[in-house]
Amino acid sequence: xxxxxxxxxxxxxxLPTLLSTSHSYASHLSPQEIRWRLLPMPTQRPKxxxxxxxxxxxxxxxxxxxxxxxxxxxxLSREAQEEGKRRAHLQDLPEEIQQGVLDMLMGMLSSxxxxxxxRSHGMRNWSNAxxxxxxxxxxxLALVSPTWRRMIQERLYRHVKIKGTKQxxxxxxxxxxxxxxxxxxxxxxxIWVPVWERRAGQPAPELSGSMTLEQHERPHTVNTMVATSxxxxxxxxxxxxxxxxxxxxxxxxxxxxTVGCLFPEACILTIEGGxxxxxxxxxxxxxxxxxxxxxxxxxxxxxxxLVMKGxxxxxxxxxxxxxxxxxxxxLREWHTTYAKPKTKAYRLISSVVPHIPAxxxxxxxxxxxxxxxxxxxxxxxxxxxxxxxxCRDLGRLLPQLExxxxxxxxxxxxxSTAIACADKSNKPRLKSIDLIVKNCCRDPNxxxxxxxxxxxxxxxxxxxxxxxSVRSLEMYPELTFLRVRFIDLDSPCPLLNPYFQLxxxxxxxxxxxxxLNALSAARPAASFSNLEEELGTRGLDKEGRVVVGWPVxxxxxxxxxxxxAFDQGILGSV
Numbered sequence: 280x281x282x283x284x285x286x287x288x289x290x291x292x293x294l295p296t297l298l299s300t301s302h303s304y305a306s307h308l309s310p311q312e313i314r315w316r317l318l319p320m321p322t323q324r325p326k327x328x329x330x331x332x333x334x335x336x337x338x339x340x341x342x343x344x345x346x347x348x349x350x351x352x353x354x355l356s357r358e359a360q361e362e363g364k365r366r367a368h369l370q371d372l373p374e375e376i377q378q379g380v381l382d383m384l385m386g387m388l389s390s391x392x393x394x395x396x397x398r399s400h401g402m403r404n405w406s407n408a409x410x411x412x413x414x415x416x417x418x419x420l421a422l423v424s425p426t427w428r429r430m431i432q433e434r435l436y437r438h439v440k441i442k443g444t445k446q447x448x449x450x451x452x453x454x455x456x457x458x459x460x461x462x463x464x465x466x467x468x469x470i471w472v473p474v475w476e477r478r479a480g481q482p483a484p485e486l487s488g489s490m491t492l493e494q495h496e497r498p499h500t501v502n503t504m505v506a507t508s509x510x511x512x513x514x515x516x517x518x519x520x521x522x523x524x525x526x527x528x529x530x531x532x533x534x535x536x537t538v539g540c541l542f543p544e545a546c547i548l549t550i551e552g553g554x555x556x557x558x559x560x561x562x563x564x565x566x567x568x569x570x571x572x573x574x575x576x577x578x579x580x581x582x583x584x585l586v587m588k589g590x591x592x593x594x595x596x597x598x599x600x601x602x603x604x605x606x607x608x609x610l611r612e613w614h615t616t617y618a619k620p621k622t623k624a625y626r627l628i629s630s631v632v633p634h635i636p637a638x639x640x641x642x643x644x645x646x647x648x649x650x651x652x653x654x655x656x657x658x659x660x661x662x663x664x665x666x667x668x669x670c671r672d673l674g675r676l677l678p679q680l681e682x683x684x685x686x687x688x689x690x691x692x693x694x695s696t697a698i699a700c701a702d703k704s705n706k707p708r709l710k711s712i713d714l715i716v717k718n719c720c721r722d723p724n725x726x727x728x729x730x731x732x733x734x735x736x737x738x739x740x741x742x743x744x745x746x747x748s749v750r751s752l753e754m755y756p757e758l759t760f761l762r763v764r765f766i767d768l769d770s771p772c773p774l775l776n777p778y779f780q781l782x783x784x785x786x787x788x789x790x791x792x793x794x795l796n797a798l799s800a801a802r803p804a805a806s807f808s809n810l811e812e813e814l815g816t817r818g819l820d821k822e823g824r825v826v827v828g829w830p831v832x833x834x835x836x837x838x839x840x841x842x843x844a845f846d847q848g849i850l851g852s853v
Contacts, residue, residue, distance in 0.1 A: 283451050283704040292390045307358035317506050336361070340454045370424045385417055385434050402612070402643055402682050402711075436464040439542075443472035443529050443550075445563075448537050455541045467547040468538055470594070472561050474553035498701045514706035531593075535577040535606055547584040548607075552592025556616035560592050563602060576606035584612040590624075591617055598628045604636050614642035620647040620717075620793050622659045625688070629667040631691070632676055640708070642680055644673075646687035647717045660688070662724045670720060677755075678702065682711040698747075703814065705748045711775060719744060731767060732775050733845045741765060742839050752781075753801035759783055774833045776812065781805060793840040807836055 326511055419432040441451045455462050529537075533548075538545060552561055564574050576766065585607060587593050594600050604610060613635075617624045622647050635642075664670075671688055674696025677683060702709055719727045719740035731738045745763055752758055764778035779788035784805040811834060 311378040334342040337846050339543040364503040370426055374426065379429065381427075381430055381434070383419075384420070385431075402614075402641055402684055410485045413578075419465075432461060433464045436461050438467040438469065439473065443470040443534060444527050445529055446527070448529055448533060452537065452541060461546050462576055464803065465545050467542060467549070468542050468545045469551065469586075470534050471551040472530075472553060474555045474558055476594075528561065530558075530565050531561060531603075532565065532576055533573075534581060538582075539577045539579055544581065545579075546581050547586070548579065548582045549586040550586065550593055552587070552589035554589050554592070558589075558592050560595060574602075574787055575668065576602060577606065578606050580609055582607050583609050584614070585610055585615040589617050589618050590615040593619065595623075595627065596629075597634055599625070600631045601634050604634065609638065612643075613639055614643040618648065620687075622663050623661075624664055625669050626667045629669045629672050632669075632672040633704075635676060637679060640679070642676070642682070643684040644686070644848050646685075652815045661725070661728065664720050666724060668692065668720070672837060677704075678707045681708045683709070684711075684713045686717065688716040688718045688720055689714055689716055691743045691746065692720065694744075694747035694751040698754050700749050701751075704755070707755050708757060709755045710757050712758065712762070713750075713760075714744075716741065716744070716762045716763065716765045717754040730765070730772055732772070732777070732842060735845075737844065738777060738839065741777050742793070743792070746797050748779070749781075749794060752798075752803055752805075759838055763788075772829045774830055775837065777837065787835050789839050791835045794839075809836060810838075811836045812838055814844070815840075 288795050307574055344528070418431065420434065421428040439451075441447055495682060534550070538548065552558070563576065585603070594603065615628075626646060628646065629660070637697045669687075670692040671682075671687070674693045677693075677697040677702055718728065719737060721736070721740055725736075728736070732738070741763075748761055748763055759782070761781040762779070764780075765776050767773065767776050770776055777789050779794075780786065781802075784802065790807060795807075814830060814834065814837065
């Protein structure tokens with residue numbers, strides 16, 4: 280090697296020129312040419328003697344070796360660049376594929392309207408329809424790429440829940456004003472207005488029983504309805520003393536103003552009013568102006584769905600509903616839920632129905648929950664239908680609706696009125712009806728108007744409701760889903776709760792000759808898959824009497840006359 284360095288002094292002075300020329304020369308060669316030209320050809324010289332081995336690299340071979348090395352470096356660099364272009368990166372995939380990956384990880388982006396569900400029945404439960412996983416391992420996916428950050432934020436902020444107090448609205452405004460790019464992702468804004476708040480200056484309630492209340496402090500306590508069976512009397516008193524009715528809640532005017540300023544793309548608005556004994560109502564305006572000009576809420580033109588939970592705390596007069604609808608000119612879907620059965624709620628909805636705008640096509644009313652154990656209606660409820668019969672008012676509204684869901688007291692008057700109001704010249708748009716029957720309206724003079732599979736009078740009223748609903752199929756040809764069901768969680772056999780369902784001309788539930796005749800006249804293409812004459816299995820008890828055992832599966836068809844076995848005491852456990 281010393282010999283090589285001695286004979287190559289002039290060669291290193293020309294190295295820059297050699298590097299430039301060899302690089303340009305190698306760029307015009309193919310990889311195959313570079314590979315066979317890489318190593319220099321051995322120089323032909325006479326063999327040396329004297330026991331010395333011939334050098335494998337001669338001085339005159341060094342320039343050729345350097346040139347070939349630079350050629351290889353150039354071609355490898357070019358191949359690396361071409362390979363980098365061919366390598367598929369995540370951000371290079373079409374956005375539709377990336378959306379599909381996130382749909383598998385966090386759920387699909389659901390539609391913002393019940394009309395776009397592609398379903399033939401029911402309406403969407405908006406409580407969790409737009410909620411996506413919010414865990415740390417999901418939010419960290421926003422760090423993958425700018426495209427993923429946008430798609431992750433679109434899911435995380437699609438449904439936003441804000442506390443309906445002054446402080447809650449201010450905190451939301453501070454956050455979204457500091458990050459204005461997040462405002463466009465919000466589609467469902469939920470405002471929950473608290474009923475209780477902690478008293479000023481009061482720490483968390485002590486449950487040790489050491490604190491006592493003076494006699495003059497007792498009138499200021501508020502019953503928070505805690506479970507007294509799980510607390511001592513002193514603990515309950517301490518908890519009641521620590522809380523009071525909320526006093527810093529926002530008004531609907533402030534809520535609507537915040538939604539209009541911060542969430543221009545929101546199309547679903549939920550207002551949760553809470554529930555307690557003698558609850559405070561959410562005020563519409565901070566102060567009532569004593570002037571001729573009517574006060575109006577800020578207009579929200581993009582809101583198409585309004586969900587009211589604890590509706591008794593949101594509106595208590597038909598004028599309140601009118602004010603709400605004037606601020607929502609694009610309203611198409613209305614969900615309202617009452618936490619507890621109230622005769623005032625039936626009276627209010629009956630007076631509100633005439634003011635429902637013509638743009639409304641989806642209506643969901645829940646006037647009674649499932650926790651009520653009362654099977655017999657109160658005197659006020661029986662007398663209410665003389666002046667405010669809600670079934671008649673809702674029957675007049677059905678021709679303009681596309682989907683109707685109702686939970687509460689209902690009778691055959693609903694469908695008889697809908698048949699009378701249907702206009703054959705103007706084709707009705709009604710496609711879906713789902714009724715959860717809590718009781719059936721009957722003669723106000725009836726004392727025992729209870730419910731249950733043992734009550735034959737209720738079964739006959741339920742049958743009349745089903746017959747009227749089947750007859751309405753003739754006037755509403757677009758009606759492809761009809762479900763009428765009675766849900767009794769305390770029934771001795773919940774599988775035998777009466778129901779009727781029609782879905783795409785397939786029927787199931789209760790039947791008799793009247794129902795079959797009405798069905799063949801109104802919808803000849805519809806039919807039952809099978810008609811069962813008896814319920815359960817028959818056997819003999821120890822005394823030799825015939826008894827019928829409970830069915831282990833929900834019957835596909837139930838003959839109405841089978842419920843008479845309950846009155847006769849035949850149906851029981853074998």
